[in-house]
Amino acid sequence: MVSLAPVEISARVLFLRQDRVLLANRRGRSWFYLPGGNVGPGETVEAALRRETREQAGLDVTDLEFIGCAEHVYVEEDVRYQEINVLFAADLPWGAQIGSWEFDVDLTAVALTSLRGLDLRPVSLRAVIDGWLAHRRPTWYGAPALAGTG
Numbered sequence: 001m002v003s004l005a006p007v008e009i010s011a012r013v014l015f016l017r018q019d020r021v022l023l024a025n026r027r028g029r030s031w032f033y034l035p036g037g038n039v040g041p042g043e044t045v046e047a048a049l050r051r052e053t054r055e056q057a058g059l060d061v062t063d064l065e066f067i068g069c070a071e072h073v074y075v076e077e078d079v080r081y082q083e084i085n086v087l088f089a090a091d092l093p094w095g096a097q098i099g100s101w102e103f104d105v106d107l108t109a110v111a112l113t114s115l116r117g118l119d120l121r122p123v124s125l126r127a128v129i130d131g132w133l134a135h136r137r138p139t140w141y142g143a144p145a146l147a148g149t150g
Helices: 045-057 112-117 125-135
Strands: 008-017 020-026 036-038 065-076 079-091 105-111 139-141
Touching: 008 045, 008 125, 020 112, 036 045, 045 079, 045 105, 065 125, 105 112, 112 125, 125 139
Parallel strands: 008 079, 065 139
Antiparallel strands: 008 020, 008 036, 020 105, 065 079
16 A cells, blocks of 8 residues: 655756756666755745755855746655655856765756656656746646556
8 A cells, every 4th residue: 555745845946058957866766857855844945945956066046047847746665755846947057066965866967958868757857848948938747647546
């Protein structure tokens, strides 16, 4: 039987520099996500984003631009998780050193053209990035229903 975790809110940033995007992944995992993390109790989404990017990579973000929200529903070790990702875009700070400050997270800059071959999470992340680059309009991306979860 699958148990349910509380719904989480995450703040994530699409760092762009020319034709490259910064992605994160948990060490030992094959999938990628945008840098950022969970919003803590009493914390605003923007404050969480700034804290998480400072903790993960030592980066200070400025001039955030809201690009949308993407829901992510997944099951891991018999627990069903639901995450609402509040997404922003920002220029990668000039002279930024790309590297993770956290033991279990890797950061990498990849070419936008290589995104098609990567396992991105949430699954709508590729559409978020493509849509933002093409239209510069915020969009909501709901999660597809999991089999057997109604």
